[in-house]
Amino acid sequence: MKEEKVFNTLKENMRRPLLIVVSAPSGTGKTTLCRMLVERLENADFSVSVTSRDPRPGEVQGRDYLFVSEEEFREKIDSGGFLEWAVVHDRYYGTSKDFVRESLGRGNHVVFDIDVQGGMRIRENQPEAVLIFLLPPSMEELRRRLVGRNQDGEDEIEKRIGNSYREMRRALDYDYLVENRDLDEALEMILSIITAEKCRVR
């Protein structure tokens, strides 16, 4: 019965949890947006990355990152515990396989606040993932935001700006481009993308 198959596809679409990857040059507001997104969605988990970098002021262990030593990180690599991992600004960052598996198992979407290297690896492993690239209004505005943030030293700022340009180079490999001129407006666009993806026939 062909029409039963159609209705079943609709039902499965509606309840299937999504992997939602959000990348952006640092300073674009992606972490804030990802947090807002998880709060607005009824059933979604924020993917807490594992990292070997030091916590910044205000960052909380287990909420912002799972902070581990470089040694612990390398052990988890060796035991195949990462869905993806990468080195950014000379520090390790990775996504734990178990975390994602458990969220999906509960029927929850998983939101990834992740750089383009990580995004590309998630797509390789999970081709059904939805990749969203968040854009600043302009590169000048991004530079102003990074300099204004003032929580990093000058070298660190220059490193981040250089990295922003590198991240931008992969933007067109993503599924969607969303401009973050206004946080609420960008959030609504991402929510629309998620609604559309739930309707999509694959």
Place this chain on the structure above:
Amino acid sequence: MKEEKVFNTLKENMRRPLLIVVSAPSGTGKTTLCRMLVERLENADFSVSVTSRDPRPGEVQGRDYLFVSEEEFREKIDSGGFLEWAVVHDRYYGTSKDFVRESLGRGNHVVFDIDVQGGMRIRENQPEAVLIFLLPPSMEELRRRLVGRNQDGEDEIEKRIGNSYREMRRALDYDYLVENRDLDEALEMILSIITAEKCRVR
């Protein structure tokens, strides 16, 4: 400059008019939804099809259809004036090339209220078209609606029900499935799909 290309893609995406095809078994409410959609979008035209069938009570020439004789329709076929045309319920239906060209030229989206044959032909000619298939809550509900509509004779109703099943067979060839349980809810889903399509990288 790679980042300029990214910002240009974003800008082009945002202003590019879309071809939005909506198909559904008759009785699903697609014509009502298409009208609501055109009203809600700021810049959209309803694609007025050309047909050789007789107007139903309440249908207005030039608004609902361009009603023409079978002879006139055949002449327009011969002169290559249709983007797509087909025979449904023994009557001719078609989309005028000029109509679509003029709308896009004004930067307007074009909304097509069209059967699956027409939808598939539009995709062939315009691969960037967005194809949405609207579903009734169930086939039983659809039958109830068709019988309740009472504007057609019994033979006509049976013909339409048979045709509904044939339309359903192509639903999974569309880009999106949207259930029309509630008109406003279905409209919001279609608006989300349009927002998402404007963000999509092609």
